[in-house]
Amino acid sequence: MRILHLLSSKTFSGAENVVCQINNMFKKDYAMAYASPDGPIKEALKNRHISFIPLSCMDISEVKRAIQTYKPDIIHAHDIRASFTAAWACGDIPMISHIHSNSFNAKKISLKSIVYYFAARKAKKIIWVSKSSYEGYAFNKRFKDKSVVLYNVLDQKELIERAKQDTDHYNYDIVYIGRLTYQKNPQRLLQVLRLACDKKPSLKAAIIGAGEMTEEVKTLCKELKLLDNVSFLGFQQNPLKILQDSKVMIMTSRWEGTPMVALEAMALGIPIISTPVDGINELICNGINGYLTENNEEFAEDIVNLILDSKLQKKMAENQLNCFNKINNTEKYKAALGEIYQSCLN
Numbered sequence: 458m459r460i461l462h463l464l465s466s467k468t469f470s471g472a473e474n475v476v477c478q479i480n481n482m483f484k485k486d487y488a489m490a491y492a493s494p495d496g497p498i499k500e501a502l503k504n505r506h507i508s509f510i511p512l513s514c515m516d517i518s519e520v521k522r523a524i525q526t527y528k529p530d531i532i533h534a535h536d537i538r539a540s541f542t543a544a545w546a547c548g549d550i551p552m553i554s555h556i557h558s559n560s561f562n563a564k565k566i567s568l569k570s571i572v573y574y575f576a577a578r579k580a581k582k583i584i585w586v587s588k589s590s591y592e593g594y595a596f597n598k599r600f601k602d603k604s605v606v607l608y609n610v611l612d613q614k615e616l617i618e619r620a621k622q623d624t625d626h627y628n629y630d631i632v633y634i635g636r637l638t639y640q641k642n643p644q645r646l647l648q649v650l651r652l653a654c655d656k657k658p659s660l661k662a663a664i665i666g667a668g669e670m671t672e673e674v675k676t677l678c679k680e681l682k683l684l685d686n687v688s689f690l691g692f693q694q695n696p697l698k699i700l701q702d703s704k705v706m707i708m709t710s711r712w713e714g715t716p717m718v719a720l721e722a723m724a725l726g727i728p729i730i731s732t733p734v735d736g737i738n739e740l741i742c743n744g745i746n747g748y749l750t751e752n753n754e755e756f757a758e759d760i761v762n763l764i765l766d767s768k769l770q771k772k773m774a775e776n777q778l779n780c781f782n783k784i785n786n787t788e789k790y791k792a793a794l795g796e797i798y799q800s801c802l803n
Contacts, residue, residue: 458487458798461529465515465538467496468667468692470636472535472557474717475586478611479533480507482791487798492523501694515539520546531801534580537563537573544579551801554580558640558714559593559735570595577603581801584794586714587736593712605797608739609715610790613724613781616697620725623698629663629688630764632703632727634696634718635710637668642732644677645709645753651681652757657764660686663699667692701725704764707756713737723781726774730759740784746777 460483462476473493480489491502495511502509510527512519520542524532532552534543540554554576563570574596577583583604585591591606631650635641646664654660664674664687671689678687693699700706706722708731713719715736722729723740729747731737741747748759763769 459529460487460489460531460533461527462491463534463539463543464493467494467498469498469501471717475609477505490527515542517545540576541572544576551581553582555584556590557586559590559712564593565595582797589735590714607793609717610785610787611720616724619695620697620701627699627702629661629703631662632700632706634665636666637670637674640711642709642711643674647677647681649753649756653760654686656761662687663690665690665693665696705730710734723777726778728773728777746780
């Protein structure tokens with residue numbers, strides 16, 4: 458079986474990480490290739506030994522060209538834009554649509570929800586990354602029979618091996634990993650860090666990632682007088698050792714699916730402090746393996762308390778690993794996805 462994964466992003470982030478996990482999971486079973494606009498993603502795929510078909514852009518003609526080049530049995534399209542394009546380009550080839558987040562602008566009747574309606578009708582199966590992502594789509598009940606909720610998983614052993622590739626040591630108290638975009642709410646991230654630094658002036662934080670809001674966020678960092686506390690590290694091919702050496706990972710997202718970066722933190726035993734959104738609520742038990750809060754002052758207080766209390770850090774790290782081991786079942790995930798692939802050809 459030949460499966461073509463189609464994505465609209467040229468960078469490496471959550472959905473892209475999921476596709477890499479799937480490729481690694483099925484490398485002995487199926488032939489798989491990854492098609493997306495050319496860009497930094499190429500290096501990430503090369504490092505993971507994943508076949509890449511670069512597109513000049515995400516449009517129907519380019520996707521048709523990739524299909525003609527690879528001749529897949531199934532097209533596995535990830536998120537709304539790729540699913541919509543695949544729906545126009547796939548012809549008679551079965552198409553799976555995989556939705557990785559709970560898009561805030563698809564919860565009601567909108568251009569985005571209507572555009573996806575066409576793709577959802579064309580899809581043989583729809584995979585939702587969490588229950589909240591399924592329930593957050595305006596027309597979800599129309600596609601109940603072809604929908605499956607499949608929570609993300611990752612290979613913990615492979616993750617730890619990748620972390621070992623970085624032999625440097627890092628002394629950041631806090632790590633943020635994610636795109637600097639509206640969804641991730643980086644302005645709130647800096648506001649929380651300002652409050653935390655008021656309580657612990659020596660606090661050090663690393664912001665890993667890039668996006669269209671990078672310059673705006675750096676300007677705000679300067680305005681909030683955080684330049685001595687915050688380091689902007691940009692996009693990192695392998696940020697795992699930086700995360701592993703930290704005391705806490707923080708997230709300030711407005712919405713999420715089941716974020717891979719949260720699973721990575723869990724697999725490394727790093728507590729998470731986050732806004733209580735979507736898939737995060739299904740990963741973090743407040744006060745057990747992290748904290749969930751909507752209040753910036755409480756957010757900052759939780760950060761400082763955790764950083765200063767080594768016994769609390771150790772306990773939460775143990776709880777984090779236990780929680781990860783309970784939810785991360787790669788064999789079950791592989792079996793479920795393999796069944797979806799086979800059903801598309803029947």
